[in-house]
Amino acid sequence: MSRAVPTVAILALPNVIPLDLSIPAHVLGTQDGYDVSVCTEDLTGLKRADIVVVPGYENPERPPAEEYLDALSEAHDRGARMVAICTGTFALAATGLLDGRDATTHWKYLDSLRELHPLVKVHENRLFVEDGNLLTSAGAGAGIDACLHLIRADFGVVAAHEAGKDVVASPARDGAQPQYVDVLSPVRADLSPIRGWVMAHLGDAITVDVLAERSHLGRRTFIRHFERETGLSPMRWVMLQRILSARRLLETSDWSVDRIAAATGFGTGSNFRSVFRREVGTTPTAYRKVNSPNNDG
Structure with missing residues (x-):
């Protein structure tokens, strides 16, 4: 009996950042063993997804429409793993799912995340942070790290290594590594x-x-x-x-x-x-x- 194929729904919110959308679409979409789809206004895919990815979007201080937040909450409540890339963290925070949980986002938006969502335990200068079935990551490059982390968890080190080679990225950067180095x-x-x-x-x-x-x-x-x-x-x-x-x-x-x-x-x-x-x-x-x-x- 073969293992079930995990379904991945990538939620493209209005004003989605194209690079943040293309990263999970490519890294996860080319991985044998994932069934990947992109959702926009039609949120049907979120209802059956095992993994929901929320790429970054412009003006994250404005919460997404209620239908998006409700769909994210429902996906989480039925056990889906939730992944945010860059400002996608704001969408998860707007649902309340990150209250009392560890999370990160792009360094430019850390103060805004703290101000708008004071119950979130915001970590500075981290590539990604995993708290249970919630995975949040920093800017675009860290989105690759988060995707490779998923592949490593689901399919092992060898699969993550091959996926890393495909996108010319390190297959095993730890989430605790800094987003940037502020001294030469x-x-x-x-x-x-x-x-x-x-x-x-x-x-x-x-x-x-x-x-x-x-x-x-x-x-x-x-x-x-x-x-x-x-x-x-x-x-x-x-x-x-x-x-x-x-x-x-x-x-x-x-x-x-x-x-x-x-x-x-x-x-x-x-x-x-x-x-x-x-x-x-x-x-x-x-x-x-x-x-x-x-x-x-």
Whole structure:
């Protein structure tokens, strides 16, 4: 028995921003396994969608018409995942769905979002924020990240990697990364070589001191430069790379959990299972059953 095909409805509100509309239409529309449609005045598609995407639109301080807000609320109430790109967050906020929830939007509109919707927990300078079945993202580029996040959640790391290659984007930018960097990085702050070294040595014992020494920087200077470049602490970044590598191995190999744990730097299978459940929300074995290409349902 094959898995059900998730249906995706992209709601093009009046004055929709064309780029914000085209991003989910392309990234999700070309992904095998999604049934994607675009809705305008006819909101029938929202009534059956598993995922509803709201692209950004002009003048977000003006709430959309009631029929749109009602359709979004009804979709959420029956269990659809809700995704907002850029100012699309304002439409979700206008329904009240974001009250008391974590969210973000394009940095230019953060103050307006706070002022108009004070009950929303607004996060600054984040690519995207996920709170349960609500996913909000920043400007257009972050919309790609949000779409790849959906693909990674539904179809695995390999599928997200292929989709990322198609749009020439990183397939695994963490939502906590900043939308922008407000200072210029010093010349010596280019740490891409050390990140490449980490990817080739994920199974090794890696510490901040090891990374700083290999980068010929003091510990505090290294941490500051690394966070400036990636938006993440060094060890958080390393852990996320280990999780992504482990997910890829679970999807594409028949290696045992213990072998994957050793190869990706988690040490024991027990530690790997604990961290994997915390970060991914399921066990390695359950993840493999759902995402292995040999899985039939």
